[in-house]
Amino acid sequence: MPEFLELLPPPDALKVLLSHIIPEPQTEQIExxxxxGRVTAFSVNAPYSLPTFPRSTVDGYAVRAxxxxxASDSLPAYLTLVGEVPMGAPAGLSLTAGQCALIHTGGMLPDRADAVVMVEYSQSARPAEVEVLRAAAPGENVLKVGEDVVAGQEVIPAGVRLRPPEIGGLMALGLNRVSVARRPRxxxxxxxxxxxxxxxxxxLGQVRDVNSYSLGALIEQAGxxxxxxxxxxDHSEALRVAAARALGDCDVxxxxxxxxxxxxxxxxxxxxxxxxxxxxxxxVDVRPGKPTILAVCDGKAVIGLPGNPVSALVIAGLFVVPVLRILLGLQAGRPTPRLSACLTTNLPSQAGREDWVAVRLQESPQGYLAEPVFGKSNLIFTLARADGMVRIPPEATGLEAGQVVEVYLS
Amino acid sequence: MPEFLELLPPPDALKVLLSHIIPEPQTEQIExxxxxGRVTAFSVNAPYSLPTFPRSTVDGYAVRAxxxxxASDSLPAYLTLVGEVPMGAPAGLSLTAGQCALIHTGGMLPDRADAVVMVEYSQSARPAEVEVLRAAAPGENVLKVGEDVVAGQEVIPAGVRLRPPEIGGLMALGLNRVSVARRPRxxxxxxxxxxxxxxxxxxLGQVRDVNSYSLGALIEQAGxxxxxxxxxxDHSEALRVAAARALGDCDVxxxxxxxxxxxxxxxxxxxxxxxxxxxxxxxVDVRPGKPTILAVCDGKAVIGLPGNPVSALVIAGLFVVPVLRILLGLQAGRPTPRLSACLTTNLPSQAGREDWVAVRLQESPQGYLAEPVFGKSNLIFTLARADGMVRIPPEATGLEAGQVVEVYLS
Incomplete structure (x- = not known):
């Protein structure tokens, strides 16, 4: 493994790394x-349809359309009011021709009702009689059984990171436990x-350990x-013993x-x-982070990162986060949050090498401006002062002021 | 408080709400x-400069520039090698004219050295003599004391959500505890x-509580x-007693x-x-979510959300999340993650009303396509199927297919 004999572009290096990993998907069931933020281990299928009963979406009168x-303002349809649908209970009513029932939003449609007339389009001159002032089409103002999900339907695929809507959806189906990928160690x-x-x-001459903590936070963020x-x-045997122990206990x-x-x-x-x-x-042909080491030892990724804190975070984003995505079984689907912004200054770069530059965002009437935060890769606060990173692709010899760039938010 | 007498646009409604809140900033010190993800309660100032000593950024020879x-390949500068700088300890050396010292990346510069020559630009024919093949400028390959941060400098402002670089930066300064805003209840x-x-x-006729959980997850996400x-x-006194208890215990x-x-x-x-x-x-003049209630009771925000799960999540994003930002003391600085995408179909909308439409993103060679996920606001899985939301501003009567829109990722 001689260093730097051949510098691989980051995407090729990642491909080599991932191709040797043997993920052992492990799952756990949690509340x-x-x-x-956890990732579904299996696809979730609806145990039954939602809604489970036909529901009114408005306050008004359940009718046979x-x-x-x-019916119109000048020629109302006269219906007989036969009752009121209770909330949270079966309708307990069945309509025959010419009948209607008072219903509230979310209430269950009576038997043989197939539409709801909004209360605004009705009036009542006599008790037990309702004048309907507008025709209702069958299905109008009604949620049909299964209109949200149908029994057996896949509602959340495997490998999806759960967001607030999925948490709500699981609860709507009574699924108060869910199988997720174990968080990789x-x-x-x-x-x-x-x-x-x-x-x-x-x-004097000493520096504090930054990487164990900045990388720890990044790993936490990635799941x-x-x-x-x-x-x-810097002693071979001590490092080997500790690394072997870590490899035994951890996934990466x-x-x-x-x-x-x-x-x-x-x-x-x-x-x-x-x-x-x-x-x-x-x-790897990237700056910062050239002296990166990518290895797989008995199926597990082992990654040697440069000691410089900026390089370490950039490279961890490029290689450790994708490894975690694989171990979590995350589907490729969801897009990475990023913003388009207009670069404020020229950024030179060496052709053939991928560069990552920290930028600070400023709002302007024309949209976001991305201003590079220059700093050597030894300076952790360069990143703390930045909102995100801009990639200069290897084929470019730099980016020009005024160019629109994608900012990956950190 | 008659309903719907005057529908306020969401930004105006938010302004009214926020203007009445009396935030009681409470802080806690944590590891x-x-x-x-926590928010700094106070600005963090560097207790001392970083680096604390002048450091070499390369492997080579510390010199007096x-x-x-x-010096050049054909006319090297001949320097006397007086020692090697140990790692993690004071340099313990001082250079006089014509002297140099072996130094490793990260090592401390000897007294009176002011530059480092990369090992690649040197050769050594005789022991204790180094031939330097290229001139070094003063400061070359050296991190000066305070080049990252200067003693007393503000390194993290108050009201910043801590990301991996800030966590690393705090540790670099030996700050293993930090004061943050208490998480609002x-x-x-x-x-x-x-x-x-x-x-x-x-x-029959019953539905499960979705909102307590989808909103709970959103609140967690917002800090x-x-x-x-x-x-x-639906009983006034029971609701009043429970709400009063919640108001006593919580911030919102x-x-x-x-x-x-x-x-x-x-x-x-x-x-x-x-x-x-x-x-x-x-x-509020928004769809979904018109029947929203915004209140402040004795300084605390109390928000009445529509029962429909889609409306509830959309409105919580518009009003609850900003309230939490205020209570956390979050600075307005950081941009909201969003993506530009090309709309696949026309989206009609009523002029004067702000609309939010769920969309699913698909990658295409031209960039992201945003495809609306249509569904009534009663259907939670509409949101679970979507990647984010698109805003139709009140002044528009809709958006057109092919138009570029901003997608707020959920």
Missing amino acids: TTAAL ADTFG VGLLSSGDEVVPPEVELG GIPVRYGILP VIITAGSSASSRDLTAAVIDSLGRPGVLVHG | TTAAL ADTFG VGLLSSGDEVVPPEVELG GIPVRYGILP VIITAGSSASSRDLTAAVIDSLGRPGVLVHG
Whole structure:
């Protein structure tokens, strides 16, 4: 696994990585009230139709539509009022020709009623008599049985991230438990002799571990569980033992290397020793993040990220998040939230390499403006000052001021 | 509070509502590792500068830049190698004229060094002598103290939702606790004699409570805590007692009315009795969701939502989410995720009224296509089948097929 012999473009590198992963889909059944953001393990089929009974969508009179044909302000249809439909109970009524029943929105249609006349289009001069001033078509102001969903119909496919409407839909069907993909566990190891935990006083020459936490938050956001294994010295055996333990416990392992080339080489050698086939890609044609290591060890993704916090987050977005999507069984369907914006300055870039640039968005009368936030990839606050990232594709030699770009929101 | 005497456009209605709310900002200090998605209560200032020491960004030789001026392949600068900078410790070295030190990426610059020459631009024929093949400018390949943040600088403003970069940035500064806005509690009451809890067997004429759960999920997504008070009968006193209890316990109260006009009137009367000034808006010029009730009772927002699940979610997005943003102290800055898409069919609409239409997105070579998902506002699965919503502004009489629209992702 020599570094940088061949730099793969990010999409090709991802394809290589994903092709070697052997996902072991594991599911769990949880309360629907706790399922927001979780991913369906199986498709959900309606146990019965919704609505379960024909319902009125307005306040008015349930009628047999034919009895109202031809009715108008000047020539009302005179119907006999035979009762009122109770809310939350069977209608308990059946209409014969010339009859109607008072009904409220959401009430159940009486037997043989097939339409509802809105109360606004009726009047009543005598008790037990209703004058209908407008004809109703059969089915008018009525929700039919199964108009929302039909018994047996697939209502939520497998691999869908549950949003508020799906949570409501499951409850409408009485499904207060739902099978979802287990959240993948992602082991996080930091290496580098200069890296110390956040809680200690910094000595000269030391920096705090940022990546275990920024990456942990990204993993959480993507639906995984971050498991932190702490900071390992730049020492092959210590790193190997910790990584092997993480690989045993987790579904994915991420090692952020120290900043120096020797620390990265050591990380690559350790990863390669963890299982078959080992390191697949060492070096990706992207900035920031060139010294990325992609490996699969015995079916599980092991990813070596550059130690620079900006590079680590960008690369995790490109490779770790897609791996989590595969492990969660997420369908490709849903689009990534992004915004179109107008670039404020030229962004040069090297042809053949994919670049990601942090931008800050500003509203203007013409729409959003995207202003690059320049900063070296060692500077975490570059990203904290940005709203999202812009991709400069490899075929471009840069982007021009005034160009409309897609901003991927972070 | 007569219904529908004057229908306010949604933005005006929101303005009225927000102008009466008296937010009581409450904060709590939590672990930074648990703070993803939370909103900063105060601005965060850097306790010291980052980096805390001058760092090399490459592997190479720390030099005094002036010693390399004029160096080239044919005329190298010859420097004396005086040592190696250890990682994670003070450099422990000071350079005088003509000296250099081996340094690794992330290592601390020796005293009086002001640049680093990349190892690629050096060679070494004799021990303790380094030939530098290219001139280095002062500051080249060096991160200066404070280049990321300067001591005392505001690094995260108040009212910002914390994302992975901010979590990492806080940890970089050793701030492993952070003050955030307390999550607002939102009381949820469902009324309607036809509504039953999701876990019971449905009788004829009954429907399950959907709104307590779909709205609960929306509230969670927006950063609030849903508190469910169950289903109340269409009975004034029972509803009033439960609503008063919810108002005492929570920061916001939502009552979803039963579907009928009488149930909505009862809800409005109950809300108006809860505190001053009471109902502010009864009826909003929007579809779905016209029979919305907006009230403020003793400083707290109380919102009466239509019982139809689609209306309830749309209106909660328009009014409840902005209230939560105010209570969280969220700055207006961050843009709402949305996508541009090309509408596939004409969408008629009534001039003067704001309409929201559910759409499904499909990718095409020309970009996203937005296909309306038609369905009455009683049908929750209309939203489950959709990727987002399109707004038809009040001044339009509809949107045309082929028009580019903004899709707000749900």
